[in-house]
Amino acid sequence: MASKIKKPKPSQSNSMKSKSPMLKFLWGPAIAVFIIAYLFFHRDYFLSSNPNDLSTYSPADAFKKFLIEKRIHFQEKMCSPQTNECFKIQDVVFEREGKLGVDRNMMIGDTLYSFSAAALIVPQDLTEENMDMKKWKINKRILISGYGKVMVGFVFAMEGLKYISSDPQNVLMIGLGGGVMTNFLSTIPNAMLNITTVELDPTVRDVAVKWFELVEDDEHTVIIGDGAKFITDEAKKGSKYKAIFLDACYTVCPAKVFLDSNVVADTARILDDNGVLAINVLTEMDKRQEQSDNILKLYKTQFKSCFLFYIRAQQVLLCSHRPGWTLEEHPDNFMEKLKEVDQNFDFNFTG
Numbered sequence: 001m002a003s004k005i006k007k008p009k010p011s012q013s014n015s016m017k018s019k020s021p022m023l024k025f026l027w028g029p030a031i032a033v034f035i036i037a038y039l040f041f042h043r044d045y046f047l048s049s050n051p052n053d054l055s056t057y058s059p060a061d062a063f064k065k066f067l068i069e070k071r072i073h074f075q076e077k078m079c080s081p082q083t084n085e086c087f088k089i090q091d092v093v094f095e096r097e098g099k100l101g102v103d104r105n106m107m108i109g110d111t112l113y114s115f116s117a118a119a120l121i122v123p124q125d126l127t128e129e130n131m132d133m134k135k136w137k138i139n140k141r142i143l144i145s146g147y148g149k150v151m152v153g154f155v156f157a158m159e160g161l162k163y164i165s166s167d168p169q170n171v172l173m174i175g176l177g178g179g180v181m182t183n184f185l186s187t188i189p190n191a192m193l194n195i196t197t198v199e200l201d202p203t204v205r206d207v208a209v210k211w212f213e214l215v216e217d218d219e220h221t222v223i224i225g226d227g228a229k230f231i232t233d234e235a236k237k238g239s240k241y242k243a244i245f246l247d248a249c250y251t252v253c254p255a256k257v258f259l260d261s262n263v264v265a266d267t268a269r270i271l272d273d274n275g276v277l278a279i280n281v282l283t284e285m286d287k288r289q290e291q292s293d294n295i296l297k298l299y300k301t302q303f304k305s306c307f308l309f310y311i312r313a314q315q316v317l318l319c320s321h322r323p324g325w326t327l328e329e330h331p332d333n334f335m336e337k338l339k340e341v342d343q344n345f346d347f348n349f350t351g
Contacts, residue, residue: 060126064100067093073133075104075211080203085250087115087203089211091133102133103144106178106207108250115250116178117144118212138213140183146311148181149347151245151278154309154318156344157337158325160243160276163344164190172234172241172270173197174227174258175248176204179214186220195220198227200248228257235266242272246279253282253314259298268302271321279317281308 067073071093079086088107093100099122106116119139123130130136143149155161161169169192173182176199185193199205202224208214216222223230227248244267249255257263258279271277279299283291292308292315300306303319307326318326327334338349 059128060131063126063131067100067102067133068095075134078203078207078210080201082203083201085109085201085203087207089207091120102136104138104178104211106211113251116180116208116212118142118178118180118183119144138183140187140213143180143184143345143347145180147280147314147316148184149345149349150309150311150316151247151280152181152184153338153341153345153347153349154316155243155245155276155278157334157341158276158318158320159274159337160272160320161191161193163188163340165192168192168194169242170240171195172231172244174231174244174246175199176208176214176222177247178212179208180212181245181247182220183212183214186215193219197222198225198230200224200226226257228260228263231263231270232266235269239270240272240275241270242275244271244275244277246277249280249282251282252284253280254295259295261298261301264299264302268319268321271303271319273321275320277303277317277319279319281315281317282313283315285313 073091073093075089075091077086077088086109088109090105090107092103092105094103095101102120102122104118104120105114107113108115119142120133120136121139122136143152156163161171171185171193173195174197176182176197179197182195182197185191185195197220199222205214205222205224209216214222227246246254246258246267248258258267267277277299279295281292281295283295295317296306296308299317299319304321304323305325306317306319307328309316309318309327324330335350341347342350
C-alpha cells in the first residue's frame with residue numbers, strides 16, 4: 001500500500017530556507033579560523049626545510065624550548081628575620097652558539113640587582129631524569145661578575161696570593177653573598193688557601209649553602225658576625241692575611257662602617273706586608289666621581305699604594321703596602337701578571 005508524501009507546511013519550509021544562508025555564513029569563517037590556527041601551531045612543520053625537523057619534539061627538546069622561551073625561572077624566595085631583606089633565587093636561561101646556558105642569580109628583593117650570580121652545569125644530554133634545574137650543580141670554576149674577576153684576578157696579579165704554595169695562605173672575606181668567590185678560590189688545587197668569611201646575616205649563609213653549594217670545612221670557615229668588629233679584633237690579636245676581600249653591602253659599597261678611619265687603619269694592620277686588599281666599590285650614580293675619590297683618598301692614608309679599576313658602573317679599589325705598586329706606575333709588569341691570571345683562570349683580561 002503506497003503511503004502519501006506529506007508536503008511541509010508553509011511555515012516549516014520558510015524556516016528552513018531562512019536558516020540555510022545563515023549556516024553557510026557561519027561555517028565559512030569558522031573553517032577559515034580553524035585552518036589558520038592549525039597552520040600557526042604547526043608552522044615549524046610546514047616551514048622546515050630539513051626533513052629531520054618534521055618530527056615532533058622529543059621530551060628533551062621540548063623542555064629545552066620551554067626553558068629558552070620562558071628565560072627566567074623562579075626557584076625560591078628567602079627572607080631574613082634579622083634584616084627583613086629578602087632574596088629571590090632565579091635561574092636565567094640563554095642559548096649561545098647552539099648551547100644551552102643557565103646562570104643562577106641571587107636577587108635583592110624585587111629589584112633588578114643581582115647580589116650574586118653563578119653558572120650552572122647543564123647536563124650534556126637532557127633526559128626526563130635530569131630535567132630538574134634545582135638539582136643541577138654549580139660550576140665553581142667560573143666567575144660571572146666582572147668585579148669578581150677583577151678582585152680575584154688582581155690579588156694574584158699583584159702577588160698577594162700565589163697559585164702554588166707549600167704554606168697556608170690566609171684569606172679574609174668580609175661579606176659572603178652567594179659565596180661565589182669563595183667557591184672559585186676553593187677550586188685552586190695547590191694554593192693552600194685558608195679562607196675565613198665573615199657574614200652579618202645568617203640567612204645569606206643559608207642561601208649560599210642551599211643554592212650555591214657553599215661548603216664549610218677545614219679550609220673554609222664562615223663566621224656570623226659584624227665584619228668591622230672582626231677586623232678590629234683581629235688587629236688586636238696581631239693576625240695577618242695575604243688577601244682581604246671586602247664585599248659587604250647591598251646597593252652602595254662598601255658599607256658605611258668600612259669608611260670609618262679606625263676600621264680602615266685596623267684593616268691595614270691585618271694585611272700582610274706583601275698582601276693585597278680588594279674592595280667592591282659601588283657609588284650613587286650622580287655622585288660617582290666624588291664618592292669614589294673620597295674612598296680612594298681615605299684608604300691612601302693607611303696604604304702605600306691604592307688605585308681604582310673601573311668596571312662599568314662599579315669599581316674595585318686595590319691597595320697594598322708596597323710603594324708604587326699600581327697599574328699606572330707598572331703597566332708592563334701588570335700586563336704580564338694579568339696574562340698569567342688569564343692562563344690560570346681564563347678571565348680574558350688580556351684578550
